[in-house]
Amino acid sequence: MTRTPVNVTVTGAAGQIGYALLFRIASGQLLGADVPVALRLLEIPQGLKAAEGTAMELDDCAFPLLSGIEITDDPNKAFDGANVALLVGARPRTKGMERGDLLEANGGIFKPQGKAINDHAADDIKVLVVGNPANTNALIAQAAAPDVPAERFTAMTRLDHNRALSQLSKRTGTPVSEIRRLTIWGNHSATQYPDIFHAEVAGKNAAEAVNDEKWLAEEFIPTVAKRGAAIIEARGASSAASAANAAVDHIHTWVNGTPEGDWTSMGVPSDGSYGVPEGLISSFPVTCSGGTYEIVQGLEINEFSRARIDASVKELEEEREAVRGLGLI
Numbered sequence: 001m002t003r004t005p006v007n008v009t010v011t012g013a014a015g016q017i018g019y020a021l022l023f024r025i026a027s028g029q030l031l032g033a034d035v036p037v038a039l040r041l042l043e044i045p046q047g048l049k050a051a052e053g054t055a056m057e058l059d060d061c062a063f064p065l066l067s068g069i070e071i072t073d074d075p076n077k078a079f080d081g082a083n084v085a086l087l088v089g090a091r092p093r094t095k096g097m098e099r100g101d102l103l104e105a106n107g108g109i110f111k112p113q114g115k116a117i118n119d120h121a122a123d124d125i126k127v128l129v130v131g132n133p134a135n136t137n138a139l140i141a142q143a144a145a146p147d148v149p150a151e152r153f154t155a156m157t158r159l160d161h162n163r164a165l166s167q168l169s170k171r172t173g174t175p176v177s178e179i180r181r182l183t184i185w186g187n188h189s190a191t192q193y194p195d196i197f198h199a200e201v202a203g204k205n206a207a208e209a210v211n212d213e214k215w216l217a218e219e220f221i222p223t224v225a226k227r228g229a230a231i232i233e234a235r236g237a238s239s240a241a242s243a244a245n246a247a248v249d250h251i252h253t254w255v256n257g258t259p260e261g262d263w264t265s266m267g268v269p270s271d272g273s274y275g276v277p278e279g280l281i282s283s284f285p286v287t288c289s290g291g292t293y294e295i296v297q298g299l300e301i302n303e304f305s306r307a308r309i310d311a312s313v314k315e316l317e318e319e320r321e322a323v324r325g326l327g328l329i
């Protein structure tokens with residue numbers, strides 16, 4: 001191992017997503033098969049023992065790329081020199097709860113973590129917020145980190161993107177590898193809008209290939225948007241392995257780039273594109289290259305899409321107002 005290890009901080013390391021995520025990071029799937037990583041695990045005091053157990057298991061894997069593991073309940077230590085931060089630790093939604101209910105419970109976690117990132121992280125820090133409500137938690141963390149460029153704070157909608165890919169693949173009988181340019185717009189919530197109007201299946205426009213607006217409106221969109229609740233209903237716990245997989249995909253794509261001619265979906269601070277108010281952390285189609293991302297420009301938005309994007313953005317504005325009212329931003 002000759003390269004300097006990349007410091008990767010994971011919060012909520014003892015939780016179920018943490019358990020599915022850490023082994024994949026340590027094996028090289030997050031950053032690349034030639035990139036050594038040093039893990040920093042942040043937990044609350046009650047979670048430290050379980051995090052130590054996970055660290056023992058990580059040791060027992062003898063991952064060649066894993067250069068060290070530190071476990072702490074102090075955000076200032078956890079984010080010291082962090083290059084990548086995965087903010088997973090939060091209170092998961094349980095049966096019957098909507099994400100809005102979580103704002104107050106989780107808001108308090110992300111403000112101090114944003115400040116610790118501001119004060120201690122490396123200059124190239126990249127932040128992914130997974131803990132729900134992810135978009136607004138990212139906004140809270142970002143507001144507490146005025147010295148870090150705002151665009152380094154992102155929220156995860158890659159799980160929604162992957163869910164949409166899978167549903168479209170099933171409907172069209174096309175392998176996911178032949179589907180491109182799908183987009184999740186808006187909030188990681190039931191109002192999100194999975195958009196296939198610009199997507200391609202095996203080189204053909206996806207909406208034309210499907211040619212069934214009823215399926216789109218009544219099956220595809222609700223299935224993708226409510227998949228998190230369906231998983232909770234079925235498993236009795238929120239998605240974990242698929243969420244960890246999406247977090248790996250999100251950071252891997254951000255660092256290593258999107259394939260030529262394709263894009264992905266990320267929750268990123270709006271620059272006003274597509275009428276999304278500036279500063280809201282909303283999901284957009286983005287291309288990544290050289291460790292940075294850009295919102296895809298110039299897409300034509302039809303009436304069907306406009307109404308759905310606007311509804312999700314309205315929800316994000318309401319969440320922003322709510323956390324403003326709570327003094328979290």
Ligand SMILES: NC(=O)c1ccc[n+]([C@@H]2O[C@H](COP(=O)([O-])OP(=O)(O)OC[C@H]3O[C@@H](n4cnc5c(N)ncnc54)[C@H](O)[C@@H]3O)[C@@H](O)[C@H]2O)c1
Pocket residue numbers: 011012013014015016017018042043044046047088089090091092093109129130131132133134156157159160188238239240243
């Ligand atoms: N964006 C997405 O697509 C997506 C998908 C799935 C789950 N989630 C969200 O991810 C979060 C984690 O889910 P989970 O299933 O791993 O939950 P979990 O309850 O199994 O684990 C959460 C862990 O976070 C820890 N924690 C709580 N507060 C903390 C703090 N201040 N600092 C550090 N650690 C803290 C807890 O001790 C616990 O170990 C939830 O908010 C869930 O809703 C998001």
Ligand SMILES: O=C(O)C[C@H](O)C(=O)O
Pocket residue numbers: 092093132159227228229231238239
């Ligand atoms: O929906 C949830 O609360 C869990 C998670 O965000 C998911 O999408 O699976």
